[in-house]
Amino acid sequence: MRYRPEIDGLRAVAVLPVVLFHAGFDVFSGGYVGVDVFFIISGFLITGLIREDLAAGRFSILGFYERRVRRILPALVAVSLITSAVAFAVMLPSFIVDFSRSLVAVSTFVSNLYFWKFSGYFDASAALRPMLHTWSLAVEEQFYVFMPIAAWIVYRYCARLWLWIFGLALLASLVLSIYATQAAPTANFFMLPTRAWELLLGAMFASIPRRVPQGNLDQIGSLAGLGLILWAVFAYDETTPFPGVAALAPCVGSVLIIYFADPQTTFVGRILSSRPAIWIGLISYSLYLVHWPIAVFWRYLTLQEPGLLGATAITAASIPLAYLSWRFVEQPFRKRTSASSLRVVLTGLAALAVIGLIGAYGWATGGTLTHFGASVAPKTPMGNTWRNGQCFYETQPNAPWNPQACEINPQGTVPVLLWGDSFAAHYTPGIVTSLANGGAAHVYEYTAAGCPPALAYYSQARPWCTDFNRNALNEIEKLGIKRVILSARWVDLRRRGLEQLESTLVALKKLNVETFVIGQSPIFITDVSVIGARGNDKWYSTVDHALNVQLKVLAEKNDAKFIDPTSALCSGATCDIRVDGQYLYFDYGHFGDFGSARAAKAYLPLGP
Template identity: 50%
Template sequence: MQYRRYIEGLRAVAVLPVVLFHFGISAIPGGFSGVDIFFVISGYLTSGSLLDDLERGQFSIVNFYWRRARRILPALVFVMLLTCIAALFILLPPDLRGFSLSIIATSTFWSNVFFWKTSSYFSIDAALLPLLHTWPLSVAEQYYIFAPILMFLIYRYIGKRWLTTLLPIILCSFVVAVMATSLAPTAGFYLLPTRIWELMLGALLMLKCPSPLGNRLLMESVGVAGFGLLAIGFFAISASDPFPGYNALYPCIGTALLIYVGQNTPSTVATRMLEVRPLVWIGLISYSLYLVHWPLNAFAHYLSFQKLDPLMTGAMLVASLALAAFSWKFVEQPFRQKRAFTSPGPIFAFSALAIVVLCAGGAAGALG
């Protein structure tokens, strides 16, 4: 797929509010909605990769999961190992047992279900759970169990009728998400059925891309509207508002609009804003930044027993950026390059071994 520089900037726009929200910056009460931006981006990019395979006649489930493993697992395993070491020295025995169970859930990509059963995302004690932030990874990986097969079936047997087949699923998932905000808010926040529409919105944007508007002013207005919707999500929504559901439309539609104007030429002001170097750099390290920031936050809260002061918050932000840059450079990048150890065999062996070791460690901690 063609490299899209503005997507990196959009990733930065997603991850920074999440990090600041988690670090207790009250000026961004809806920073958690950055996760929804990631869902739309993930659906968009992954569907594009699958579509490339389908159109070249090279569709392969094995290759799809090989690419996913190279993208997701190295940094995740690295951060989990660091988190486990820190937990051994910091957590008290009862908390260590709960953490050990979360290791098993995270390693097998069921942490969203685990935290649905054990903790509300917005509860006070949630800030003490070092792996709470892994729930979106589990949602995404559960989605990608069936999404490639669904795309293959639609492409091969339904004549690429993307809108006809995906739109009903999107609408049903959105209706379930809206209903869940009042009937089962915690389940609605964590579980896949209420998040499918966000991932599929990105997928549909890739697979059935609307034609560019003929008027330059209209295209510029779409970009402004995209940023405006993201701003509403960040600044007008808070933890006390029903979410997801109607309120998730702001970050998701805003992201879709910015992707839409970004993939068309000539570039708009909004696209050029997303392509500035600082945002692109943060976007490049965004996955590692998301992974490392929350354990730092959780352990700091666990040790302090009080709200963190601005100096400590600033120190955690600097430490998060430094660790993320290290992880991106020395963990993520080597596994994305074509080397002997990044071929399918070694990657799948590494993945299986990492999952087994983490689960065994989690079981030992839970039973110890």
């Protein structure tokens, strides 16, 4: 394909928001959409090259993979090795195990599957996973498995239907993505079937001849494209349902730039083809690879979000390291040599195997290579104080909920239902302790992992949550419940829309029961044992104060009472993680028995 400098500039538009967002600049709250811009560019360029080779009769699957190996693997392997060295030097064993598993996933092109299974992109734990950003590479690599083969088949046997076939595939993937925005948001973010439409949108425009430049129309089209991307970068945030419909803005914007931004005749084209933009575009792949591990290790070593100074330092460190990677790793390996395509591919796979073996070894040894192993503070075990399998369901219940098995203080005169997910269940040991000597509340525990108490909530991953939540209303009527305590990991529901909770509040109001909404309790950047191992008894919660403000407004709007846990557990900017030498939490935010008892005594409505 003819070199188009404005596309290198578009790479700069893609990578800079991602870097600035990950570094911690809050103004770039939607910077993650830069990945979608990369998908459009990849689909456009890869498909364009495939079509050119097919038309010239020189297309080779092996040759295609040789180019991909030269383009992707050298920098990926180099960054993985350096990141491994740092991770094994500074991280605790539990982190090494998770990191090692992710290395295995990277080496087998399935890191998107790994992070879908074990993390959400916006979870607190995600900020301390050095290889998280490789999920997007895995999506592209999986696309590269299917696209060249599909393109060869379509071109050879039904070339006239090219746009129809790939257009229908695009439409199917987009529809699935829109559906999964609510049904399975984490899978929607990470998986190829719901991301393929972005790559295919770029691919479609590689098949449509570019127009002859037409002055004002080009100006309008390219400015609109840049505007759509920038609007998403600054207007979106982690609560935006994504990708789905929301991803259309950066994706359509990217296509408009590719189609209209002529470097000679348009303002956007001239900006994107400027030397600074091209330079950033050239190092964009290495910049994407190096910036995230730097941001992760900053957070891990400081146990805080970077702030303005930290974000600046992360960005400033990333750019020169990216240049070194581009200059001394990417460039030498991209040059064609006398080596056969097969040899290049096998060499690349061997390098990946080394990464996989490092990961397998760290995984198998439990991360004990790190010298920090002895300093890990003991966790508080959960045991079965949540009454797992009876009153707290980690998976779909295989038997009806039994209220008699989930009673606490049956002698109490006020029937109370504790309803929610694991952030409701973690109050159970505290309620047992608080009511050990009697009390007014007669509490029933009704909790399930990943099921916030919102009647409007639906999850493709846990479809049974819908029936579980609806059944709560039946149990409230049958048991004569007078008071309902709602608690959850509200940060998760917020991403789908806190208004989903209103369905529950309206239903409870009709039942004339007293309703309490327990706000989001503290969540920390990592396991409290890591924080405590450094001598800290208090630390900073990652929960945005605005979340509990929103919950309070929603609760009071529907005549429910709101309780803010942070008023009892935090003072100023920090929250207790350890009191009298005992941890309040057994992980990053769930109360252990000791913390649960303190929380229940401090603010749960268990009186008359």
